[in-house]
């Protein structure tokens with residue numbers, strides 16, 4: 001039979017997806033998947049936060065909850081509370097009613113809605129992302145019709161931030177260019193600017209008339225404290241300028257599959273905010289009409305209730321602390337094996353990932369010989385490790401580094 005679809009070409013190899021598929025198809029019982037940013041417990045299990053279970057039970061018992069459509073911009077209380085979470089309780093921008101927040105499909109959906117809005121309403125079509133950055137950033141912005149360029153971020157020599165290069169590249173961006181900044185726990189490098197460096201970045205962004213677009217996927221995962229991790233964003237919002245923020249509750253509430261997040265657009269006046277809000281609704285409506293309800297209801301229940309909020313911060317700190325202890329254990333295990341090289345970056349880096357410095361050849365070899373899977377750039381999810389798997393990984397890294405220099 002003739003096929004309308006027979007001309008479809010196979011998709012090019014996707015670096016992240018191919019690792020995930022290779023791991024899925026590996027029958028080895030002790031295989032270890034460190035490729036995706038997903039938190040696992042010390043027992044190697046996915047974690048549903050206790051406070052999330054409690055919120056779900058409360059929602060299930062509330063017979064006044066129905067399953068009607070949410071408005072195009074989502075649950076109103078969720079939007080208000082999400083904006084407060086990132087901007088702070090005392091945000092002038094919120095008080096002055098110049099903040100637009102709309103519920104979106106997690107961090108990815110928030111970035112995409114923001115990108116679509118900018119492609120339609122912003123004159124400047126160039127967007128600068130860090131080199132390297134989360135692999136989906138270039139796809140999201142390109143598909144929306146924007147042109148992606150890179151600014152220097154990681155220096156492989158120092159395994160640190162190429163701060164001079166970053167400032168130089170951002171400073172050379174054309175006026176109005178969009179600059180994507182990860183607010184904390186940078187993926188994949190685990191390297192964040194210091195507060196003094198953020199201040200210099202802010203000055204350059206503002207003096208060149210650029211538009212900052214924060215990707216806030218890991219609030220609370222860097223330091224274990226929600227307010228400390230929001231400092232970079234708050235610094236930009238405090239100067240009264242415009243700012244986009246894509247927020248995700250996938251990681252910090254463990255709500256990966258609920259696809260719950262928010263896009264916040266900080267405007268310069270209430271009048272601008274009203275116009276922006278009306279146009280964002282037109283971006284969302286033809287895409288998915290309105291967002292799903294369950295995740296937003298969970299987040300709202302937790303953020304609204306001071307006891308539940310406190311319980312959440314304790315569980316979140318527990319996750320962040322476990323990640324820090326995994327870093328320490330991995331570093332010590334590699335040291336104990338006498339693996340050549342300086343591995344202190346593993347304990348210096350911040351957040352869910354470690355950019356280990358092992359190369360693609362070594363990554364592929366570890367998958368084949370040790371059944372350990374990580375992205376080809378050598379990034380591992382530290383949050384997926386536990387005390388039992390650390391020695392397995394340290395053995396593999398030691399063997400890969402000593403055999404395949």
Ligand code: KET
Nearest residue numbers: 036037106107108109134187215217248250
């Ligand atoms: N921003 C960044 C920087 C990020 O790392 C992710 C996810 C997202 C946004 C989107 O997350 P969402 O679940 O849409 O809220 N990163 C992990 C997930 C993936 O790519 O599969 C990761 O890098 O492993």
